[in-house]
Amino acid sequence: MNLSELFSLLIIVLYALGTLFIIAGTALRKDPLKKLSNWSAVAGFGLHSAMLLFAMVGSDFDLSKGYYIQFLSWSLLFIYFFLWWRMRLSFLGLTAAPLAMLLFIGSFTLTTVQGKLPEEWTGMFFGLHIGTLFLSFGLLAMAFGAGLIFIRLERKIKSKEQLTEFDKDMPALATFDRVNHVAVMAGFPLYTIGMASGFIWARLAWGRLLSADPKEIVSIFVWFVFAWLFHQRLTAGWRGRKAAKAVIWLFAISVFSLIGINVFMPTHHSFIQ
């Protein structure tokens, strides 16, 4: 087992522990378990960051091995920790920990096909294009989790249904809406930067802006939905259920665009070179 494999294994174990503890802590209503989950995730995140860093600067680590998905999984946790730190929203761990773990594990299913990082995928655009898009994806994921719980809670409060212990442990509706607000307000500009830099990059690398790539088409579609939601939140005062539903759809399309297209369709975004 080389160092890279050891790191990966440790990270998977830590993320799995984080997932297990957050689910158990929520189900059993035990705060110490939730804390333990956060610390496992933090430890895993530390190793994960180190591993990504090594991969970027060193030559021992193979960049092609699902690097992008690993980076996505990292972004997700980064956003989660940020929201946890700023807004004390530990319940988002319910979304972040399992998703990060699944993505991380999923990144290894791509190792069967070996490939090299394309020459063009380097430099400033890496940070701009991949970084901003993945961060906005992380934000959407958080708002997706918050949105699901919001819709459940809101329906119950509105229809005067009895709340379960799980419901009672959840924060107020306003808090979920704030996650949605942050995700849309920060996520849309990030997404826009990511898209724009992508087109500029394409122009520089291949000499054309658009190439009728399925990824590009879906991305533009997502951008329009995102823009519309951004606008509605800002000017029409969209909040609550409508905004939550919109983000859930947006996230679903993004997942499809990310996993479905990048893995299974012929595209120059393919993870499988």
Place this chain on the structure above:
Amino acid sequence: MDRDIYLIGLNHKTASVEVREKFALTDCKHLEPGVVPVEGCIKEAMVLSTCNRVELIVVGEGDGVINHVIKCWADARGQRVDDLEPYVYKHKGLEAVQHLFTVASSLDSLVVGEPQILGQLKTAYHEAVDRNATRVILNRLLHKAFSVAKRVRTETGVASSAVSISYAAVELAKRIFGDMGEYTAMLIGAGEMAELAATHLLNNGIKKIYVANRTFERGQLLAEQFNGEAIAFSDLFTQLEKVDIIISSTGAHEAVIRAKDIRTVLKKRKNRPMFFIDIAVPRDIDPDVNALDNVYLYDIDDLKEVVEENLAQRQEEAQKARAIVESETQTFSKWLRSLELQPTIVDLVNRSENIVEEELIKCMKRLEGANGETEKILRCAMTAVAKKMNHEPISFLKRRHEEEEAGDRYIDITRRMFNLDDDPVRADAHGHRRKKH
């Protein structure tokens, strides 16, 4: 010895507000060195007085304790004993202990599980300590009561659900808005329940309360009470734009607020959520309002349902809590009995004998080739040491026990010093005493 714990009091179940007011002992400035002076048959005393209850807890000797306490109480308020007596419950011994534990755990409160009572009890106890009116028994009893309350709070769900309508309404508001500090509320019309809900909102840190009443003066009075602002009834809809929580209880015969009005209001406030609590019968707010996005409407029946659900859930939890109180009462009674001299001496001797046996076994293991004779000699020597060590404390205890005041205290100290009850000691066990020095 016929010394015992007595608890004499009245509460919201036995006496009406008027009676409670008449016999309240809340205002401590008027409490000359304790309502019940610690002298004569009274050995220890403390007074708990809240808006829902007055309880006098004393340790006394002889037959006349109860009558004496009731007389002191009536005198303190300048009332006749006969006016007080019919409302009063009188508990003695373990009954008193159990009652106090029940009160401390908030099982006897108007809103079962509300947390204030424990704080009030702590304050009452510290006042008594400051007046030097407590000794061994009350000290131990009250500390036990605090820990029982804590156990009930952490081990049962008694404290977790709302059981009064206004309380349930505020709990719901918290589910919707979270931290109340950024939000404002409006009372439309006045009434006892609306006022209670407003009080709960204020306790939860709501930013501001507006009052809209048909008679402006009455509204102004109410607003003053909550440090709020009175607004003209005709301005109602322009003001609705500003408020997040609306508690309505007018005597109107038809709906005051309709869905179409609220739709306009919502547009102006950019869909910020609104929570309507309609406690009027007939209802003030058109039920269609609930269908609007970001608007929540609960009427009195909905709230009653929440309360009933909570009550049902609570029955089970209260059962658990009562079991805790019961078992803790037994533990306490065991300690109370041990305050007598003889059992303490027996415990002390037993403890040293146990230590001798333990050490003897260890010794014999280390001595190779030792026989029964060696063991005999060793046991003799060790027992003699133990006995001599015990001799002075025991004769000291016997001497002190003959003095009236000091007996219990030294027995208690001895029991604690030698840990005869195997009690774990809490880190903050005597925090309130340390603070003063």
